[in-house]
Amino acid sequence: MFGETHVAFRCPAVKKPQIRKANQASPEVFPSLLTARRSHGDMQPRAVHALAAEPKQGHVLRRARSGKGLVTEKKVKTCASTTVVVLDSAKTQSRILDPQTHPEKWQRLKELAEKIYVPSSLRDGIDCIKALGLHGYRNPCVVAALKDAESKVCLVSSLEQSLACGEQGAEMPLQTATCLSYVDNHNEKASCSLLTYLEHKDLKFRMKALSALVGQIKLHNETTTNGLVHQLLHSIVFQVVRKAIGMTAGSLGMKKSMWDTFERQLQDPSEKRRVQAVLALGALGLRHKRILHQLLKMVDTDQSESVCVQIVRLFCSLDLKDSSVLRNLKEKEQGMGRLAREASKALKILEQNMANPTQDPLGVRD
Incomplete structure (x- = not known):
């Protein structure tokens, strides 16, 4: 059938018109209406001739609306034997919304088009494409969104195939996976x-993979968190920044007052403030061994x-090779949980640094 069709009768003896859908009409009253077909050439409905079973004087109001055409009405008189209703439909046209005439529909149309660009999931993006395609809208924003969606699907497919090839070397698969995440x-x-590159x-x-996982994919779990912590501790860039902060504070004459503040803060009842004090001392360095012994005691108590x-x-970042520090780390390594894992990592790094000694300006001062 072509769209939705309504038929109404208005006779002198009836006060209110009766409304019937064409697909619910009685076969005796409209035998040919139920068998009407749309022509395949120009997509316009053919003329429908309906024979009245009970001929009466009156008028017939005929409304027709094709799937993509305009609504037309014909009002014809009934004769004693037959009623002839001719349906006219405008040619099929592309549906283009005017923002001034239909502001709410236009806003909804823009939302659907924007969801194609940044879908919350692949399923939502496909649903938006289907909705726009089925409605037949030809607005420029819709056409552009559908074309971009087609290009995006092709690009994703090509990148996935390239990633599955398993090319030699580590550089190309990493570049492909990074592009795919974008x-x-x-x-x-x-x-x-x-x-897989976080263990490379x-x-x-490791830094490039971590940047894509956190920045693009928004993956925030234990694996990425540990990767970030490892990067902060061992990256040459962050070590340089940390040392620069300590030297800047010293050149400004602020280092002594900052040491006093953060050393007192080590005794603060708040866990958060004690953590902040340890981090600050990691950037400033330790003023004397008394603070080192205090930190060793805090690890135990x-x-x-x-x-x-x-x-x-902090022991690892300041490269503290004191025998008491190494002994304490070995004791903690024998335990269980997060602290044991961190002690094991720090011990390995300090042992490697002892094999290749380097000078660190932020160590213990005396």
């Missing part, structure tokens, strides 16, 4: 490929695991 940040293949021996590859972990990381 094009489709919900792509599982890109996420899995990038996660090359720091440059402080009830906050976060504080103890930050102290262990």
